[in-house]
Amino acid sequence: MRFRFLNIGLALAIAAVILQTTLFDRFLDPFGVAPDFVLLVVVATAYQLSEEAAMLLGFSAGLLTDLLGNTLLGVWALVLTVIGYVTVRIRPRVEGYGLLTLLSVFALTIAGELLYAVLGTLFGQQVFSDVNAFKKVLLAAVYNLLLALFVLPLTARLMRRDPAAGVWA
């Protein structure tokens, strides 16, 4: 039982990475921009996990994204680790407020994408050379906000646990 919720989270993250590379990047990218579905799933599952589990989940999902994509190995791992950590930290402030939770998804998506852009640039990738870089960040955040309406309740339903029992407890 100790790792049950983390395992569910990891399974969701792997599914998210596969969907990101197959469905969203290839077929569902309105206006040429796909949602950051992996980040959304990390945020959604992190709302249900402990701090450590959320970070491990973020790191694993990010590493898989890096390995399956053509990005520098470790960039998404770092970004999603941070996102997982921050999500858990802000959870007490937004929990119970639907609108605030959705807005947090929007803000975390922008923060994650920008962190990726900055890190990528620092490590020699031409992220900011993309003339549509800011449009992509903004649209991805909007898409994530819309998808969060479905993903957050679904994740909560799958991972809802006894609030008294922590994953690592």
Added chain:
Amino acid sequence: MLTNQRFARSTALFISLITLSFVLMTFDVRTEGGGVTGTLRDGVRTLFDPVQSAVTAVIRPVADAADALVNLAGLRTENDRLREDLQEANRVLAETEGIRTENEVLRELLQLELPGELLTQSVVARVQAGGSSNFDFSVVLNKGADEGIAIGQPVVNLEGLVGYVDSVTSHSSTIKLLTDPDHAVAVRLATTQFVGTAQGRGSGDLKFISSRADGPVEEGEVVVTFRNRYPADLVVGTVAQSAEPAAGAGIQTTITPAVDFERLDFVRVIFFLPGGDDTPAEDEVPEGEEVP
């Protein structure tokens, strides 16, 4: 106490994961995507390839339909984009016309009529750079010793004589232009057969001096090379001004070069080196022109 311990533990994990991420990034940069990270990538991709293929096969029809619905509202934007594409295509077409013209020039250059066997013993090259200053009368070609180019070989284009090869590397060569003040070439007037030298003046017309001319020369008379440094009968230019011989001093006038040196592009380097059978005896060479 327990809370503090958990906080310390999560902080330690956070720092560890961040550090590990930075190590991975640094390692990936240093190995340029190869090494262990490359092997890891290959392995993971091999593992996930069938899964991704299967998922794509399943969702493709559905996704296509969904994509079409999502983009329905964007049809106007798509239409605008297509209009822009059409404009771009027209622009490319105009550029293609320029390329066609350039191609014709090259074809003509390839069929350039040159004396003797010179045409087969030559190579077409393209100007890739100009001189380094306003007082550098040379151009750099994109072909060099590897293509058979050697120092001293004459360079022509469709219009006429351009200059000669002044220096050469394996993949490029520097051409001293006819307009270089240090460059004098033995020439012959095609009609009157007067022999003289044409010397560069930096820009514009060349200076023509013939100490042996004993009659007038008319403006527009064609000037060709006299056998020496260059093969005979390459077009140099036309007489710019009519002139009468001065008593005991021959004729001095100017020649308008046939070549437009401002628009040099494709040229032909002829594998002709001075000193062959055509080289004139020393007493035939006009004053100012040296037998190499």
